[in-house]
Amino acid sequence: MHQLLFVLNPVSGDIDKSTLEGTISAFCAERGRQAHFFHTSGEQDLRRLQTELGRRPYDAVFACGGDGTVNLVAQALADTELVLGILPLGSGNGLAKDLGIPQELDEALHLIWDHEVRQVDTLRVGGNFSAHLSDLGFNALVVEEFCNGDTRGPGAYVRIATQRYLDYEPATYRVRTDRETFEGPAFMVTLANGNTFGSNVVINPDSRLDDGEFEVCIIEPFPGTAALGILYQLYTRDFDASLYTRRLRCRWVEIEVPGQQQVLGQVDGEPLELPTPIRAEVIPRSLRVLTPPTPAA
Numbered sequence: 236m237h238q239l240l241f242v243l244n245p246v247s248g249d250i251d252k253s254t255l256e257g258t259i260s261a262f263c264a265e266r267g268r269q270a271h272f273f274h275t276s277g278e279q280d281l282r283r284l285q286t287e288l289g290r291r292p293y294d295a296v297f298a299c300g301g302d303g304t305v306n307l308v309a310q311a312l313a314d315t316e317l318v319l320g321i322l323p324l325g326s327g328n329g330l331a332k333d334l335g336i337p338q339e340l341d342e343a344l345h346l347i348w349d350h351e352v353r354q355v356d357t358l359r360v361g362g363n364f365s366a367h368l369s370d371l372g373f374n375a376l377v378v379e380e381f382c383n384g385d386t387r388g389p390g391a392y393v394r395i396a397t398q399r400y401l402d403y404e405p406a407t408y409r410v411r412t413d414r415e416t417f418e419g420p421a422f423m424v425t426l427a428n429g430n431t432f433g434s435n436v437v438i439n440p441d442s443r444l445d446d447g448e449f450e451v452c453i454i455e456p457f458p459g460t461a462a463l464g465i466l467y468q469l470y471t472r473d474f475d476a477s478l479y480t481r482r483l484r485c486r487w488v489e490i491e492v493p494g495q496q497q498v499l500g501q502v503d504g505e506p507l508e509l510p511t512p513i514r515a516e517v518i519p520r521s522l523r524v525l526t527p528p529t530p531a532a
């Protein structure tokens with residue numbers, strides 16, 4: 236693994252990255268690796284990155300940012316032999332956490348020579364690429380407001396969520412998977428390849444990224460008195476314990492929202508309008524990712 240491309244998002248996580256290139260270059264040079272850099276601009280990044288990948292035979296491409304940057308790089312690498320590395324430099328870094336990638340830069344860089352390559356599933360959600368978690372309903376609304384706001388960080392997310400929760404009107408969903416159906420109002424509907432949001436909320440405990448399936452995690456409307464209990468369960472990996480939650484394991488799902496031709500969703504942390512019905516499906520083992528080596532038994 237010698238020719239390495241680092242895809243840097245200058246704005247992710249509100250982290251100062253002015254010395255990052257120097258740190259990475261020095262780290263790679265000391266170990267006989269060559270570092271190249273690509274800077275995201277927020278416009279046409281996928282097309283520009285694909286062009287860059289055609290210029291040089293890279294061995295691995297590192298997403299240096301948050302889940303949105305990981306989504307961009309993963310999308311460019313899916314269904315190729317190229318390996319995705321992650322330097323978690325975003326606000327939440329949900330997929331990196333699920334893969335056990337160290338959150339410290341130096342430790343994450345060590346994966347360049349001490350790693351395992353895992354093949355993980357990815358999802359298509361309404362035609363969009365998703366490597367981690369996508370959803371409809373309450374969280375998508377909060378993500379949209381968060382992305383449009385000036386303040387980042389967990390504090391801003393919690394403030395928006397608290398304000399929006401008070402007057403939130405759940406929509407009704409008709410959910411059909413390859414195995415079962417659900418119909419009714421829902422507070423949120425998450426299409427989960429991974430387990431954990433960047434906020435450390437565990438929406439989909441004990442599921443694997445490489446099992447060829449994904450989960451539709453539904454939180455039904457709940458009374459205010461149940462809110463704290465549900466939140467506690469979400470932080471303690473106990474999603475299924477609530478009366479108001481259910482999970483449908485599947486290979487594909489189709490979701491109708493009666494009366495709405497499109498709904499607000501979020502895909503790996505990026506808000507977007509999704510035309511209904513929304514179809515999501517798993518693409519088994521379509522992405523190669525660098526992860527820490529499995530400890531010897």
Ligand SMILES: Nc1ncnc2c1ncn2[C@@H]1O[C@H](COP(=O)(O)OP(=O)(O)OP(=O)(O)O)[C@@H](O)[C@H]1O
Nearest residue numbers: 247248275276277300301302303304325326327328
């Ligand atoms: N140069 C740039 N200027 C402005 N926005 C950018 C630029 N480069 C990328 N973006 C935007 O950054 C967003 C992705 O950010 P990313 O998700 O990596 O970080 P984050 O939101 O801080 O972290 P996380 O998703 O883990 O919470 C995308 O919306 C992308 O369009």
